[in-house]
Amino acid sequence: MMIECGRSILNELLASVDLPILEQKVYADCHDEVATWWKAAAEESMQVAAKEEADEACGVVKDGIPIITVVADCCRSKRSYKTNYSPSGVAAIIGYRSGKVVYLDVKNKYCIVCSRAALKGVPVIKHDCYKNHSGSSTSMEQSVIVEGFKTSVARQNVIYGTLIADGRAVRVAT
Numbered sequence: 001m002m003i004e005c006g007r008s009i010l011n012e013l014l015a016s017v018d019l020p021i022l023e024q025k026v027y028a029d030c031h032d033e034v035a036t037w038w039k040a041a042a043e044e045s046m047q048v049a050a051k052e053e054a055d056e057a058c059g060v061v062k063d064g065i066p067i068i069t070v071v072a073d074c075c076r077s078k079r080s081y082k083t084n085y086s087p088s089g090v091a092a093i094i095g096y097r098s099g100k101v102v103y104l105d106v107k108n109k110y111c112i113v114c115s116r117a118a119l120k121g122v123p124v125i126k127h128d129c130y131k132n133h134s135g136s137s138t139s140m141e142q143s144v145i146v147e148g149f150k151t152s153v154a155r156q157n158v159i160y161g162t163l164i165a166d167g168r169a170v171r172v173a174t
């Protein structure tokens, strides 16, 4: 089970067990450090999964590069910031044989720092911007899948040859 837990909820929990609450800067620093660890662990896990898929490709190769079959899975944030569109979309590409994630990314249309600066009409201060998508909300997940396919050889030395989505197999590369 995944529990959404921002600083305010965490601080409520800490206060309820009589522990000191976290100031915004401490929370942000910890968040950034954990995010760095998470990203490195996820990348390593995806490399291992791609290698496993490549080993199971049973000699199906193109120019010496293993061709694997993958499944696409997408979801969108339910948080809406009082609007009807989703500001975040996530998609994963999963190896068909192993069932393990070989590619995962998140697209965000919203960054609170950029948004506040635009609202106040002031220049944006230097920050780690989370906004990495400018197209429509409905195209967020698709763009993750497309990026995964375009970069698979460079990242993992595998070709995502067949995509299974909505129960149908589509040959992408031969």
Ligand SMILES: [Zn+2]
Pocket: 111, 112, 113, 114, 115, 127, 128, 129, 130, 131
């Ligand atoms: Zn930003």
